[in-house]
Structures are given as C-alpha cells and as structure tokens.
Amino acid sequence: MSTIDYSQKIPNNVNLADDRRLQRALENWQPAYLGWWNQLGPAGTSEYEIYLRTAVAVDAEGWAQFGMVKMPEYRWGIFLADAEEGRKINFGMHKGEDAWQDVPGEYRSDLRRLIVTQGDTEPASVEQQRRLGRTCPSLYDLRSLFQVNVEEGRHLWAMVYLLHAHFGRDGREEADELLMRHSGDADKPRILQAFNVPTEDWLSFFMFTYFQDRDGKFQLNALSESGFDPLSRTCRFMLTEEAHHMFVGESGVGRIIQRSTELSAEHDTLDIGAHGGVPLPMIQKYINFHYSICLDLFGQERSTNAANFYTTGLKGRFGETKIDDDHVLDGASYKLPEIAGGEVVWRDQPALTSINEALRDEYRRDSERGLARWNKAIKAAGVDFELTLPHTAFHRNIGTFRDINAAPNGDIISREEWDKNVDGWLPNDADRAHVKSLMVPVTKPGQMANWIAAPARGIHGQDIDFEYVKFH
Ligand code: BYC
16 A cells, blocks of 8 residues: 655655656646645635645545644645556456556547546536635534535645656646636636536535536546556545535535424424424425436436447446446447437447446436435424425426436426526525525634534544634
C-alpha cells in the first residue's frame, strides 16, 4: 500500500518528482486552480479554520487524518488506488488483454471526453454551493459542506492529473478549460445540465449530495472498470470520498425529515410551515426535482456512445466483474422504456446500446434504499405520509421522455394538464421562498436550526458541540 508524499508542493503517490516535465506542468496549473478556488470556491471563507480530514494513504482503513485547516491551505493532490498486479481488461472486444497503462491512440478522443465530462462536474458542484456557508444550520453541517467542497476540488485534481499525464497539449488545454467553464454561465456553462442549477438552500444541498453525488458513485464505478488503468485507479480512490458525500446527503435529508415528522406529530398536521419546519409534501417536491434532473445525467436510454465506450473497454457497467455473463453482450437484450399507445411500456432492446439505462436502473434501486429508511422513520413516528421516487418519465430533458409530459406516477399527460399540476409536483416559488426563509445561520457550537434535527453523533469521535469551524 502506498502512502502519500506530503513533502512535495503537490502531494501525491504517483512519484511525481520522477517526471519533472509533468511536475512542472501541474505546478503551473496549481496557481490557476487556487485562483479559481479563491474566486469561485466557498465565498468569504479563506480565514476559517475547519476540522477537515485529509488523505494520508489510499487504502480503505486509516487513510484520513483530521485537523483544523484553512481551506486555501488544504493539501490538494494526486492519489491513485494501488495498482492491481496483472490487471486485465474485463469486458468488450479487448477482454482478457492487459489493462492499458497508456492511452491507446484510437481511443484518445473518447477517453479524453469521458475524463473531461467527469472532471467538469467537480468544480461545477463547488461553484453551485459557494454561497451556502452563509446560511448553515449548524457548525457540524458547515464543516460537512466544506469537507465535500475540498474533496470535489481534489476530484478535479484527479482528472487534471490524467489529462496532463496522458493527453499532451490537448490535455493541458482541457485542464485549463475546466477552470473556464462555470456553473450557470450563459456563455460557458458546465457540460451537464444538472451542474448548472444553483444550490441555493440547504434542503437542496442535502438533496444534491443524496441524488447528484449518487450519480457520481455510479459513473465513477463504471469508469473504475475501465481498461485504461490510471483512470480505473483514480476512480477507485475517488469512490471512497464519494461515499462520505452521500452520507452527508442521506443523513441531512433524514434529519430534516425527522424534524418535520416531530413537528407534524406535535401539531397534528403536515402543514408545519408556520411552525418553522419543511412540510413533508414539500420535501417530496424537492425529491421529484432532484431525482428527475439526476436521471438525465445517465444520458439517453439508447446510446451508441455508451455501446462504443463499452465495446472498446473504456467504460464498463456497474460492478462489471461481478456480473455473470459474457461481458461482451453478444446477442443480449435489456428492457428499455418506450412510449406506445399513449403509455410507457418496456420492450427488449439490444443490451449493448442500453448500457446507460442499465446504469440508471442500478441508480434507481440504490436511490430507493434511502427512501425506504426515511419512510420507516416517518411511519415509526406515527405520521401518515410516504415519500416516493417519481416515475422515470417524469420531468425529463434527455432521451425518450424529453418531448412529452408525464405525471409523477408515469401517466402521459397533456401540456395543459402539466401546467395545471406542476406547482403540486415540483418546488414552486412559494415553496422555495419558504425554504429560503428558514435559512438563518446558526453558528453556536452544538446548536441546530429549528428545521433540522441534530445528527446522531459528531465527526471522528468529537462531540456534536465541538467547534467544527472557527471564524476569525
Ligand atoms: N446533459 O449518447 P448519449 C459526479 C449528450 S457526477 C447534457 O446518451 P452518452 C459528481 C451527450 O454528451 C458523474 N448533455 O450520451 C456528482 C451526447 O453528446 P454528443 C459525472 C448530455 O455519451 C456530484 C448526446 O447527449 N460523470 O461525479 O452515452 C458532485 C448523446 O447522448 C447529457 C460522468 O458523467 C446531459 N445530462 O452519456 C460532483 C461520467 N446526457 O455526442 C461530482 C462521464 C447526454 O451528441 N460521462 N448528453 O455531442 C459519461 O459517461 C457520458 O458523457 C454521459 C452521457 C453518461 C454523461
């Protein structure tokens, strides 16, 4: 197991010092990154001292060290999971061949594109969340936000390393561009639409880390199966951090639901807005919104891009090596949703062009697990309400359902019916205004805003009232 060399200007476990050209190129990119962080990272926080974890090794246990750190001084670096001796390509036309340590010329542009798309989401999320610190519900949550932000910054470093190390001048240019596109910028937006939506309140932040970071889990897992070994190793390490982000999301939404449920039980109504909570039906609308925009992140149901990425060994399926089939999908079929006779039906299609949908299905199943846990808690508190994931056809902008309107239950409806009902299905202006009105900063150690329950425990053995962030 390799440890990380922190004596270098750029901490790394890839022997960067042995490649002076690469080291210099990345050291040239470093000030641009810090400039971007200072300009578009968490606003007004450069003097805060934050109880952050930093990676010290890349194995599953004991990789993190905790301490008070100012974010601009965070040691962003390049960490790859350890190489697997004799690793092979596990799917597609190169199945059984040795994994590539260098980019095969014929796949250069596809690989670069996948890496750039992945890389683009990381700084995007930091930009989306940059003003949230001002309205934190507690110091515990503020620290979680910043932990997520610095790790997304490191994930950007991970992709920039691959671009610099393996794609020559094109790679360096793409790395520069990653700092030039900005979330929501009318002229130079981020590549994927869900990364251009501002995260303006903490309910949205927790929904983001529950649903959007979960897309990260599934995409990174598929990329960690890649025949291009450096990408696989990078993604394997990133996945350990992604797990924490989803924990922030699931526990954050869970704590809001807990508080809403307490208020509903206490006042015997779901309509708890006046009591300073987020009504459960409003939480449902936020779920409808975030889940549906995240479904789009998986691409079209039928995709020749995805088929090519698979056949050429660049991007696999979720848990590829654990799937019991031929790993080339010869003659295999998969059920895809279609619209027929005014309703959604599922029909067999070639599995190879259905790779995006298969990943989306895995994502859907995983998303349902958290909902089941939340529903259990609502039921246990004696409140009569159940949260659901909307149908795959609901509120979609990519693929089969982009030009139709569907209700959350999947009924295909007219535009008029959509317009009549949308306020009850997606957060409307009044909902957003209510949630915003609750966003009053709470910065006393151990205190929580009224709309969210306290976490079950503190971070890394610290008490909940530990001073996780010190303002100076
Ligand atoms: N928005 O063949 P199709 C994360 C484009 S999140 C805009 O279906 P493909 C994180 C597509 O590019 C994980 N455009 O697409 C989370 C294509 O364009 P061209 C991010 C879209 O290529 C939280 C055309 O439509 N990682 O890590 O099979 C915080 C045809 O579509 C969208 C990745 O996404 C869209 N939603 O699949 C921080 C992994 N969807 O060829 C971080 C890398 C499709 O017509 N990316 N298009 O110009 C990929 O694997 C693929 O690019 C996608 C799209 C799965 C996104």
